[in-house]
Amino acid sequence: MKVFKYNSPKYLLFVGCFFAIVSGATNPIFGVIFSKVMTLLTVPYSLLRRWKGEDYLQEEISFWCLMITFVALATGLGVMLRTIAFGKLGENLTYSIRNILYLNILEKNIGFHDERENNASVLSASMATDSAYIYGCT
Numbered sequence: 001m002k003v004f005k006y007n008s009p010k011y012l013l014f015v016g017c018f019f020a021i022v023s024g025a026t027n028p029i030f031g032v033i034f035s036k037v038m039t040l041l042t043v044p045y046s047l048l049r050r051w052k053g054e055d056y057l058q059e060e061i062s063f064w065c066l067m068i069t070f071v072a073l074a075t076g077l078g079v080m081l082r083t084i085a086f087g088k089l090g091e092n093l094t095y096s097i098r099n100i101l102y103l104n105i106l107e108k109n110i111g112f113h114d115e116r117e118n119n120a121s122v123l124s125a126s127m128a129t130d131s132a133y134i135y136g137c138t
Contacts, residue, residue, distance in 0.1 A: 003097075006093050006096040008096065009092070012086075012088055015081065016082050016086045020082045023074075023082055026075040030072075033064055033067050033068055037061060040060050040064070041061070045057070097134045098127060101130065
């Protein structure tokens with residue numbers, strides 16, 4: 001919860017969650033539409049011709065296939081925008097954490113850097129791995 005305050009544009013969190021819900025909701029919708037298409041395809045043609053007319057099957061299948069196309073577009077758009085929003089949040093969080101680490105290293109007194117476990121390569125490796133752990137958690 002402490003890390004939450006370092007997420008810089010807060011609206012991206014809501015945008016990412018909204019599009020995650022959109023991309024997740026498309027799977028049940030696709031299932032319902034696909035079951036409609038399969039139902040239409042399994043009804044005997046002679047019954048459909050008698051009950052609904054000659055062009056009913058073609059019109060219905062065209063309509064439901066168009067709906068599948070719209071659901072696929074919504075899924076693609078939702079996944080793309082979700083990935084962009086959460087990726088940007090992860091980058092901003094990693095930048096903030098690295099910035100704080102760097103500023104804390106600069107505030108140390110000079111004697112701190114003379115010790116063997118605090119030389120430049122150890123500190124830079126620590127900065128890289130610590131912020132990578134944070135980015136991996138997002």
